[in-house]
Amino acid sequence: MQNGGGVGAVPFDRSASLRYPNSNSKKNPPLPRSSSSRARSLTDPLLQPHQLVNQEVKVDDLETNHFVLVHGGGFGAWCWYKTIALLEEAGFKVTAVDLTGSGIHSFDTNSIASLSQYVQPLTDFLEKLADGEKVILVGHDFGGACISFAMELHSLKVSKAVFVAAAMLTSGQSALDMFSQKTDSNDLMRQSQIFIYANGNDKPPTAIDLDKSLLRDLLFNHSPAKDVALASVSMRPIPFSPVLEKLCLTDSKYGSVRRFYIETTEDNAIPIALQQNLISNNPPEQVFHLKGADHSPFFSKPQGLHRILVDISRIPST
Template sequence: MGNICARLKAKPAPPHSTSAKKRSASRRERKLDDAAIREQAIAAAILFKQHQQQQQNFDRSTSLRYPNGVSKKSSGSSNTLPRSSSSRARSLTDPLLQPHQLLNQDVKVDDLETNRIVLVHGGGFGAWCWYKSIALLEESGYKVAAIDLTGSGVSSFDTNSITSLSQYVKPLTDFLEKLPEGEKVILVGHDFGGACISYAMEMFPLKISKAVFIAAAMLTNGQSTLDIISQQAGSDDLMQQSQIFIYANGNDLPPTSFDLNKSLLKDLLFNQSPSKDVALASVSMRSVPFAPVLEKLSLSDLKYGSVRRFYIQTLEDNAIPISLQENMINANPPEKVFRLKGADHSPFFSKPQALHKLLVEISRIL
């Protein structure tokens, strides 16, 4: 796989007047501290993996849990597509909403058009990254599914063997295809997951009530994720500096995937996130398949355009800067735009409560 990340050099112990025995003990303590952090992160990842494998009713690459006492919402099938949303978005400047500020509070979760939310991770992430959002949403009465896309999370598929977007998003499209007739979900996509949910919106518009893009690639017809990324290309672009391309088919052929340099990972993705979540990500993230990033999407007004779209901006984002998010919003306006202050590229870590409140509010918009 080549050099996946730059190795961090251990800092030498500063000279002082203590004995060699005390210096040796100090070094041992630091090593034990580092080992403890790694063990905690790995243990968290293993527990999450074990929980996913216990689910019996859905595809093995899907983590789905139901809260006790939540009844299944019945919904009649519709012969017409949902209304199209083409007006320019309205921006909320204060996303840190208090419970009394949320819309339609008197509407019970079971009475919504759908109380099912499907979370789709970004490139390199997996279903594990949503663990805070899953818990918060379930406590609020929602049914939540977090998808591991092909070659991500607990999926055993080799990332370097993924050759198309349809192959990459197959766990998501399989999930939607198995939904009962007339049942809908709210799709939530982060980062490259935006392109993935866009692909699903074109395939299953009648099964998607709303689509939420969180610091995500929101493409127009005929556009690829690489086209979006290229808009911010520059010598000082942290994303470009972080990418380590992998050529599994040989150096004379296009890259098959890319990793992110772990020495730059915190600054790129987690500059506002807790250190424990950064540790979890550092042992859980996987390579990003390159072919799906190159693929141009075919999106129609009749299908993709009929699904109500919402965008959540992350204002402290170093991976997809706010200027790039604005470009996507202006080129392809959603119904409404929300702004998360103090959120880095991973708001499910850095601002989980504020993100949760926005997802709840979006679910209640009539």
């Protein structure tokens, strides 16, 4: 059901999913990279994974070689398939998590009542890591709020946090607060939103779906057609309660984790001006620019995204 006013007038974003990681890459070979007929720009050359990693730096010598990928609202672990393949082929360990009610995680999105419940697959994973083991968290879109929540709970298990066109919020802020900052470029977002009222029209929305006919323009304006097709049959509604929840972040926990931001310059869902506003309000250690990337750089600029992730992994500990 489309909602034309009230909470529906506040722009929000979509996307989330769950993939069970390969614990043994020899027994479970990495997913094949997809090919595309689209012309590649100089910012996204066709390189082999071994060319993307400085041979003088051995993956095993890094502070951690384990990436944990966290999808955005409506997406699932499936959206990282190119990034998973590139990182695994370069020698990294990769875990892509499906958050509650996302991807293949069997839970009714409309029944998710809190951010804690939504992020539980990620926090459960971090909790089970061995003492002293650390990972690099990568969050896309609303996944930025999710990794922030996890950083506050398990700061000692996170080496670095990477926000990819993501909600990098300050304490006391919700994702809805962030999206409400959009004023000039929210028409497409408003048009795309379909609010779901599983508890009745007289109750608050339980989830947000996206108009499939507007997905390409909103999220995939520079992505290959086959990835848009994959998303159109894989995306699920976004639970509404977690979007409303304000984060509680402390300097001693969340603030102790090194943060990096990857800007997507051709993003129609979280425009570059909004990304830069998030960065100025909550400055990370370093900002990277992914030119020509839409809101889904794992589809539109997979090689460029991979290079930046590898570069971040190689930044020495302070």
